Amino acid sequence: MPNLLPLRHIKALFVIFLLLKLIVYLWLTNIQTGLLSLGGDANYYDQFAHGLIDEKWASSIWPIILRELDRFGIYNRHVISWAMFVIGSCVLPMLVAESLPRPEFTASRESYLKIYWHVATLVSLYPTIFFYSIDIYRDVMMALIFTLWVFVGLKVSGEKSIRNVGIIMALAALTYVLYLFRPYLGMSLLVALCISQINVAKIKLIYILIGYLILIAIIHSLGVLDALLRYRSLDVFVGGGTTLSINLNNQNSVTFLILTIWSGLLQLFGLYIVSFKAGLLFLSESILFSGCCWYIYKNRQFLTKFMRCILIFSVVYGTVWIIANDNLGTAVRLRVFNYLAVFFVAASIYLMKYLRAENLHREEAKLLVKEMP
Secondary structure, three states, rough: OOOOOOHHHHHHHHHHHHHHHHHHHHOOOOOOOOOOOOHHHHHHHHHHHHOOOOOHOOOOOHHHHHHHHHOOOOOOHHHHHHHHHHHHHHHHHHHHHHOOOOOOOOOHHHHHHHHHHHHHHHHHHHHHHOOOOOOOOHHHHHHHHHHHHHHHHHHHHHOOOOOOOOOOOOHHHHHHHHHHHHHHHHHHHHHHHOOOOOOOOOOOHHHHHHHHHHHHHHHHHHOOOOHHHHHOOOOHOOOOEOOOOOOOOOOOOHHHHHHHHHHHHHHHOOOOOOOOOHHHHHHHHHHHHHHHHHHHHHHHOOOOHHHHHHHHOOOOOHHHHHHHOOOOHHHHOOOOOHHHHHHHHHHHHHHHHHHHHHHHHHHHHHHHHOOOO
């Protein structure tokens, strides 16, 4: 197991990175308006909040929430952008760390806190989350609600809490809220919860993968994916030099699967490096994600039922947006939930292994002391 930084050092790093991000945020802030307008969705949300866009054009619940705030006279784009910055830089990273399984050994409290702050620091360095916390985008709020879902789901998965109706209702409510933010995000969580009830722990991974690909091929042949393919063909994905131009329309099932897998590798793993920015994102985001995937695979025997649920969600959600999306710029936003899910599972496995190894070492040391003359 690799050595961790001392607790005070990793806490100091978290604070240093937070201050650096604050400096960057203030530097990017426009002196006159107090806000850097990133355009695109952020401007749409602002116009919608002020009633300049009809409610029938609401893309999700987020612009509706902003409009309600405006009706009560408490909407302020600058204030909300600050709130998004605080959430993305402090609240979200610490909530991800807080969602990790609690240690069974009280003597491992300091080691748990080390891993806690390492996880929080790594999440706080996620470039995409930081970028979308500069303005009033919905992405940071969705990531926060998703992490709350993981936090509550971990409690539901515990035997002592499985009958707690309040916790289960909270999980259902968070699932519905995420559905209102992005329908297929909420549906993917619901599907993952249902599939995770099936015991597949003893089935080899290769068989599960083959079965899943066959299922996708059948669904494709039945025309169920036509709506996603039509969306992929829209002009919104053209431009910016980041369009993959992978045509999934009018393909037979075998070709469709091959092209979808290739599209997934390029988008999810960031292998479509066509610019300096794409290269930076690959180095700062995709390498860690790929490493976490490999770490989970090598240590899959440590997966709990809830961890499998999170991974199933990542696969289902990723399949939907990979089929529907043909642009790397959009993929960077969509894959945030895949990255958070996989990182959470990898960090949880690491935590369990680290504390178990430490406890074993401690017990062995006690035995040696007893055996000494």
